[in-house]
Each structure stands twice: as structure tokens, then as C-alpha cells.
Amino acid sequence: MYDEALIEIAVEADMQLRANLTHEAPFIAREVDAWLDEMFGGLGLAEIFTRSDAFPMLLIPWWVDGSIGERDRRLHRALTYSTMNGYLYIRLVDNLMDRDAAGEVSLLPALSFFHFEFVEPYRRLFEPGDRFWSDLRTTWLATADVTMNDAQLADIDKITFERVSARKTGAAKIPVAAVSHYRRRLHRQPEWNDFTDAFGRWHQMHNDIFSWRKDADHQAATYFLSEGRRRRPNAAIDAWVVDEGFSWGMDELDRFMTDLRRIAGLLKAEEALAYLDEREVLLALQEEDVMIGLAALSSVRDVVGR
Amino acid sequence: MDDRDTSADLGSVVGKAAFDEAFAEALASDPAAALRSIGIEPTDEMLAALAEIDAESIQRLAKAFEPQPGGI
Numbered sequence: 498m499y500d501e502a503l504i505e506i507a508v509e510a511d512m513q514l515r516a517n518l519t520h521e522a523p524f525i526a527r528e529v530d531a532w533l534d535e536m537f538g539g540l541g542l543a544e545i546f547t548r549s550d551a552f553p554m555l556l557i558p559w560w561v562d563g564s565i566g567e568r569d570r571r572l573h574r575a576l577t578y579s580t581m582n583g584y585l586y587i588r589l590v591d592n593l594m595d596r597d598a599a600g601e602v603s604l605l606p607a608l609s610f611f612h613f614e615f616v617e618p619y620r621r622l623f624e625p626g627d628r629f630w631s632d633l634r635t636t637w638l639a640t641a642d643v644t645m646n647d648a649q650l651a652d653i654d655k656i657t658f659e660r661v662s663a664r665k666t667g668a669a670k671i672p673v674a675a676v677s678h679y680r681r682r683l684h685r686q687p688e689w690n691d692f693t694d695a696f697g698r699w700h701q702m703h704n705d706i707f708s709w710r711k712d713a714d715h716q717a718a719t720y721f722l723s724e725g726r727r728r729r730p731n732a733a734i735d736a737w738v739v740d741e742g743f744s745w746g747m748d749e750l751d752r753f754m755t756d757l758r759r760i761a762g763l764l765k766a767e768e769a770l771a772y773l774d775e776r777e778v779l780l781a782l783q784e785e786d787v788m789i790g791l792a793a794l795s796s797v798r799d800v801v802g803r
Numbered sequence: 804m805d806d807r808d809t810s811a812d813l814g815s816v817v818g819k820a821a822f823d824e825a826f827a828e829a830l831a832s833d834p835a836a837a838l839r840s841i842g843i844e845p846t847d848e849m850l851a852a853l854a855e856i857d858a859e860s861i862q863r864l865a866k867a868f869e870p871q872p873g874g875i
Contacts, residue, residue, distance in 0.1 A: 790864020
């Protein structure tokens with residue numbers, strides 16, 4: 498899924514992030530190290546960002562650049578470093594908004610580092626008056642806005658899902674804007690933004706389905722859980738998932754994937770299409786595990802329900 | 804069986820077996836205790852049928868919905 502060159506850039510960015518943090522703020526660095534170890538099970542940021550099930554926030558700008566010409570490694574070093582910091586900023590805020598993550602309040606000062614280092618690489622790439630800054634401002638603030646909005650929703654229908662929940666990954670459009678502006682190739686930026694938003698819908702729906710139990714335990718509102726309560730207001734949510742919810746969710750995922758493929762086709766983005774193929778293979782394996790298990794459970798249903 | 808809502812019992816056992824890896828394991832290794840743990844008194848018929856279930860497939864099902872550490 499990931500070129501060796503991009504993995505190498507991700508490893509360098511991970512090392513640079515930790516070295517800069519240790520140099521500038523050694524106390525925060527120790528706390529952040531412990532936080533990352535706990536959250537990512539001891540895996541490095543490069544491994545996490547290039548996992549097969551990760552949101553392809555490093556890959557999309559890589560594809561955009563590759564569609565323009567020979568990739569600029571210096572540009573991707575800057576983008577990758579920025580994206581890792583931007584992601585950690587958003588992730589820390591998200592975790593703090595999660596009711597089970599109260600202990601992370603002590604990490605709040607680390608946001609200063611993450612935000613500064615998210616923006617800093619762009620300062621070196623773009624002059625103060627460059628139109629990139631307008632894209633960054635609009636996209637960054639829109640992502641913050643939907644993140645707060647989503648956290649306050651008690652019920653999520655399809656329209657709200659597409660307008661709010663699925664746009665929490667909208668900041669992934671910032672490195673897309675950076676490539677488009679840096680390369681002075683803006684005419685494809687709207688389609689790449691559409692692709693990034695469409696991937697956000699697919700990714701969020703995938704999370705909604707396969708993390709539904711954790712979401713239910715945390716009493717988090719998601720499109721998937723809300724739909725279950727709408728369709729079976731008097732039933733246990735797990736019974737709905739078994740009976741029809743999983744299949745319904747997979748159908749929704751399929752529709753989102755169709756839309757993603759349509760946009761990738763318009764962009765003639767062969768690398769993106771190949772990536773989508775691989776994600777579908779992985780999803781099919783997950784689906785197979787679930788469907789075989791559900792079939793086995795039908796005998797439990799026959800016996801206990803008799 | 805008493806006059807409790809059997810669909811609720813059904814939802815409990817199927818739902819828990821599907822999405823709780825520990826319960827899925829218990830249902831395979833000690834089905835009587837697993838059923839009692841969620842308030843269902845097992846009958847011989849139930850235990851005989853549960854013995855036929857492919858435990859691995861249920862465990863894989865439960866695993867599919869376990870939170871993946873490090874997901875982004």
C-alpha cells in the first residue's frame with residue numbers, strides 16, 4: 498500500500514518529532530512518549546500512520562503529487578511531519594472529549610507543540626500572502642467546528658452523518674491543498690477534496706460498524722447506533738446488529754465505496770483505485786469472519802429461543 | 804421456561820456471544836456457566852445444541868468487533 502520512500506519519510510518524521518519535542522520541552526516529551534506508547538501499544542508513529550487500516554492521510558497528498566509529476570521528497574517530508582503533529586493535536590483533543598480519557602487533561606500543554614509544529618512546515622513552504630493560508634484556515638476551523646458539533650449530537654441520521662460526523666477527518670484536505678498550491682496545480686484540488694471527504698465517509702462508517710460495541714459502552718452517538726435505535730426502538734442493540742444491523746452497515750459502506758471509486762475514476766487516480774481494491778479485500782476478510790460467526794450463532798438462537 | 808420475554812434472553816445470549824470475546828470463549832468451554840452468567844438456566848437440550856457449535860467461528864466473530872489498538 499505504501500511506497501518504501503513514503504515509509505522512510507514517515508520514519509524520519511517520527512524521529513524528528515520526538516527529537517524536537519525532547520529538545521524543546523523535555524518534560525512534555527516524556528509524558529507524550531508514555532501517552533503514545535499506551536495509545537499505540539508501543540508502535541512507532543510511522544507504523545501507525547502506514548498501517549493497512551489507517552486513514553491514508555499521508556497517501557492522498559502522495560497520490561496528488563504523483564499525478565502532477567515526479568514527487569518532491571522535500572515537500573513530503575514537510576507534509577508528513579506537519580500531518581503527524583496535526584493528527585496528534587486532533588487525537589489529544591478527541592481523547593479529552595471522550596469521557597473515559599480524563600487522565601489526559603495533564604497532557605494539554607503538549608497541544609502547544611503539536612499545533613506549532615503542524616503549522617511550522619507550511620511557513621517554510623508558503624509566503625504569508627499565499628492563498629494556501631486561506632485553505633488551511635477554512636479547513637482547520639471547519640474540522641474543529643464539526644468535531645465539537647459531533648460530540649454534542651444525541652442522534653445521527655444520514656444527513657447529519659455526511660454533514661458532520663464524516664467530516665471530522667476534513668483536516669486531511671490541508672496537505673492536499675499544500676501540494677496543489679506548492680505545485681501551482683489547483684484545477685484538480687476540488688476533486689481531490691471530494692475524494693478525501695468521500696474517504697472520510699467510508700472510514701467513519703467502517704469505524705461506526707466495527708467499533709459499535711465500544712461506542713455503545715461509552716454511550717457515544719454514531720450513525721450506526723442511531724440507525725439501530727430508530728429501526729428497533731425496543732430491542733437490545735446487539736440483537737439488531739446480529740439480525741440486520743451489520744448487513745445494513747455493510748450496504749452503506751458499499752455505497753460509500755462506489756462513490757469513492759467514481760471520484761477516483763474521474764481523477765484517473767490509478768494508485769488510489771489500487772489502494773481501494775486492497776481496502777476492499779481487507780474488508781471482505783473482516784466481513785467473512787463476521788458472517789461465518791453469525792451463521793454459527795443462528796443455532797444458539799434456535800436453541801435458546803425455543 | 805417461565806413467562807419472561809424470551810426475545811430479551813435471545814438478544815442477550817446471541818448479542819453477547821457475537822460481540823464479547825470472553826463470553827464467546829466461555830460459551831464454548833463451559834456453556835452452562837456462561838448461560839447462567841447472563842441469567843439463563845440451561846436445559847439439557849440447550850447444552851447439547853451448544854456443544855455442536857463451532858466455537859472458533861464465534862470467537863473470530865467477537866474478535867472482529869474488538870477495538871484495535873492504535874487505529875487512526
